[in-house]
Amino acid sequence: MFETSSESPAPVRVVSEAIKEYIDRLGPIWIEGEISELNERSGGMAFMRLRDTSADMSISVMCYKTVLASVQPLPANARVVIHAKPSWFTKNGSLTMSAKEIRQVGVGELLARLEALKEKLASEGLFNSDRKIALPRLPRTVGLICGRNTDAEKDVVENARRRWPSVQFEIREVAVQGAAAVVEVSAALSELEANPEVDVIIITRGGGSFEDLLPFSDESLVRLAASCTTPIVSAIGHEKDSPLLDLVADYRASTPTDAAKRVVPDIAQEISDIEKIRDRMYRRLVSTIDYELNQIAQLRNRPVMKDPSVMVTTRRDEIKGWRDRSIRSFASLLEIEKKELKGVRDHLRSLSPQSTMDRGYAVVQLEDGSIVRDASKAKAGTRLRIRVAKGETSATVNE
Secondary structure, rough: OOOOOOOOOOOHHHHHHHHHHHHHOOOOEEEEEEEEEEEEOOOEEEEEEOOOOOOOOOOOEEEEEEHOOOOOOOOOEEEEOOOOOOOEEEOOOEEEEEEEEEOOHHHHHHHHHHHHHHHHHOOOOOHHHHOOOOOOOOOOEEEEEEEOOHHHHHHHHHHHHHEEEOOEEEEEOOOOOOOOHHHHHHHHHHHHHHOOEEEEEEEOOOOOOOOOOOHOOOOOHHHHHHHHHOEEEEOOOOOOOOOOOHHHOOOOOOOHHHHHHHHOHHHHHHHHHHHHHHHHHHHHHHHHHHHHHHHHHHHHOOHHHHHOOOHHHHHHHHHHHHHHHHHHHHHHHHHHHHHHHHHHHHEEEEEEEEHHHOOOOOEEEEEOOOOOOOOHHHHOEEEEEEEOOOEEEEEEEOO
């Protein structure tokens, strides 16, 4: 590349020719996008605008009409794959892709790509039920991402306010199909996710063809939805439609009306439930009061409540009965012991020496108290003590 300075600048033609020389060295490349503009001019040339399917970017493409004829007729916003080489026009300084071959991307190929992306995201766990966030019972503000002035927006707002009149909405109207859809929906989703007042986000649009709903299966949008901490309700298309956003959302609504019914409760049903709960509480309270009053009445009807002295008289009679039984029992026991003692006493008396002396016998003792059992030991002059049944006397041995 040549050197330049403020004193020695390069002419425009030199710069443009240098860019052309550099770009001409680039080889051809396969590019995929949507045809947003198509202009067939005289002279056998056709010019088109090829835009990205997920971002607001586009490039200019030119080709011979014979190349374009191979894929005619093309539907609006047709998705194509082109084999082109970049070309730089030095006269006006524009870059254009020169297409040598154009192929239309069929539904079958799109379905195959979508299925591969679905398996990839599922293997990463983005569709797992344990990642789902429960929807709030009564959100402060509902974020709504929808098309501009669409029936889907009206269905959500009207049905939600019919169920809960005071519900607040943060509405973001965006493109819901085409190349700008992914960019605008992603930007609105990021904005609502950052709003602390928004408790739940609804992403909705009406039905459409398979190609119309493709933006809601875009990988970048699906990953953004999976990273959100605010619960997301997906209401895309109808029951049979199922873009990948439905799988990653925390709740999949079959229709926009179903989404409105899911995010806010029915005020009439809530009032009815409150009245039922209030009636049950009232019946329970009345039943409890009646039960307690009945218990009090039963207590008041007891004899002790009518005559409190019954508590004393009853215990007094019981104590008297116990005392009388104790006295009788003690007297009976004492009588038995007396009889037993008398028997023992009589038995002892029968064995006592006194009983023998009562029959006329006497006990002869020496003065030292020893009993005389052998008369030869009592010599003449020995003093004796003689005990009889009643008293004692003394005597002296003569011989």
